[in-house]
Structures are given as C-alpha cells and as structure tokens.
Amino acid sequence: DGGITQSPKYLFRKEGQNVTLSCEQNLNHDAMYWYRQDPGQGLRLIYYSQIVNDFQKGDIAEGYSVSREKKESFPLTVTSAQKNPTAFYLCASIPTGTPSRPNYGYTFGSGTRLTVV
Amino acid sequence: AQKVTQAQTEISVVEKEDVTLDCVYETRDTTYYLFWYKQPPSGELVFLIRRNSFDEQNEISGRYSWNFQKSTSSFNFTITASQVVDSAVYFCALSGVLSSGSARQLTFGSGTQLTVLP
Numbered sequence: 001d002g003g004i005t006q007s008p009k010y011l012f013r014k015e016g017q018n019v020t021l022s023c024e025q026n027l028n029h030d031a032m033y034w035y036r037q038d039p040g041q042g043l044r045l046i047y048y049s050q051i052v053n054d055f056q057k058g059d060i061a062e063g064y065s066v067s068r069e070k071k072e073s074f075p076l077t078v079t080s081a082q083k084n085p086t087a088f089y090l091c092a093s094i095p096t097g098t099p100s101r102p103n104y105g106y107t108f109g110s111g112t113r114l115t116v117v
Numbered sequence: 118a119q120k121v122t123q124a125q126t127e128i129s130v131v132e133k134e135d136v137t138l139d140c141v142y143e144t145r146d147t148t149y150y151l152f153w154y155k156q157p158p159s160g161e162l163v164f165l166i167r168r169n170s171f172d173e174q175n176e177i178s179g180r181y182s183w184n185f186q187k188s189t190s191s192f193n194f195t196i197t198a199s200q201v202v203d204s205a206v207y208f209c210a211l212s213g214v215l216s217s218g219s220a221r222q223l224t225f226g227s228g229t230q231l232t233v234l235p
Binding site: 031033035040041042043044045048058088090092094095096104105106107108109110111113 | 121123126152154159160161162163164166167208215217219220222223225226227228
C-alpha cells in the first residue's frame with residue numbers, strides 16, 4: 001500500500017548534536033512538507049518542497065535544514081542551532097493536479113518524536 | 118495571513134451523545150480549501166474531509182457531518198451518536214490554492230481534544 005514512512009519513531013538528541021529525520025513516500029506526490037507539533041498546539045510548518053531540488057522555508061525554519069534530491073524523499077535535519085527541538089515531527093505529502101478527487105488531501109506519516117537528553 | 122481558531126481545547130461527552138467541534142477561519146484568499154483531520158493517540162493525522170471555498174453544501178458521511186458557512190467563516194464538525202473510538206484530537210486546517218488547483222501549505226488550528234466516555 002502507498003503511504004509515507006517516517007523513521008525513526010523515537011529519536012534522542014544530545015546537546016549540540018545534529019540529527020536527521022527520514023521521510024519517504026511511495027505515493028508519487030510532488031509536494032512534501034515538514035510540520036512540528038508541540039503539546040497542546042497545532043502543527044507549524046517548518047519547510048516544504050513543491051518539486052525536486054527546490055524547497056521553501058515555512059514559519060519556523062530556523063535551526064532546521066532539508067534536501068529534496070529525490071521525489072520520494074524529504075529528510076529533515078535538526079541542527080544544533082535549534083534551541084528547543086523536543087517535539088513531535090510530522091511529514092506530509094499531497095499530489096498536484098488532482099484536486100477534483102473527493103478524497104484529495106494531505107497524507108501524513110506516523111511521526112517522529114524527538115527528545116533532547 | 119491565514120488563521121484558524123478552534124476555541125474548544127477539550128470536550129468530554131458520554132457515549133451516544135452528539136458533539137460539535139467548532140472551527141473559525143480567517144483568510145484574504147477568495148479561493149481556499151478547508152480540511153478536518155483526526156489525530157488518534159498513535160499520532161498520525163487521518164484525513165476526514167476537504168471542502169472547497171466555492172462549495173457551501175453541507176456534507177454527511179455516516180455519523181460525521183460538516184457545516185460550512187462562508188458568511189460566518191466557520192466550518193464546524195458534528196459527530197452524531199459518539200463512540201469511544203471517536204476519542205482523539207481533531208484539527209481544522211486551511212490552505213490557499215495554487216493556480217493548478219493544488220493546495221498550498223496548511224495552516225492548522227490548535228486542535229480540540231475529544232474524549233468520549235463509556
């Protein structure tokens with residue numbers, strides 16, 4: 001079945017360490033997104049990519065970096081510059097050009113829970 | 118700028134009661150999409166519905182129904198005869214629309230935690 005795979009499910013980061021969260025999709029979607037969720041809050045956009053080799057900053061991009069070398073993959077690196085990285089990270093994708101379908105909407109991965117130790 | 122407000126942080130109901138989750142949005146776009154997502158304890162967001170801004174027809178899907186009113190910028194979600202399995206966090210979200218018709222990035226509300234008690 002098609003979907004989005006995020007790994008790892010849980011990740012622990014030491015102070016000053018960079019870590020990379022994986023996001024892979026086999027849905028053939030062009031657009032991919034990274035969101036951060038803090039307790040009791042909605043999701044906030046970190047980065048997004050509409051096509052391969054192109055990406056845009058979202059509302060809270062500072063301390064994060066991404067790459068989009070392949071259509072299927074959109075990894076997120078949490079750098080040491082991100083002072084408060086403990087959160088739940090969700091990756092999402094959406095197709096382009098098919099908004100007429102009734103079930104047209106974002107597909108989300110199962111998330112990565114990052115904790116600073 | 119876009120904004121989505123879900124004023125109800127937490128709601129508790131007893132099984133079989135009906136419950137309505139409120140969603141109010143702000144946008145300057147004339148064309149936009151509205152979404153509802155369910156987040157069970159496992160964390161993954163599950164797509165429930167997408168509504169186009171030009172389609173104010175209400176929708177019913179089983180025990181779920183949605184009331185979209187452009188005049189009040191609201192997109193409320195009602196669960197009829199709630200069940201324990203409906204317990205989750207529910208998010209309302211808004212996106213602009215690209216020239217292709219595809220959705221832009223989502224702006225989320227802060228979510229409503231629904232607890233259905235047996």
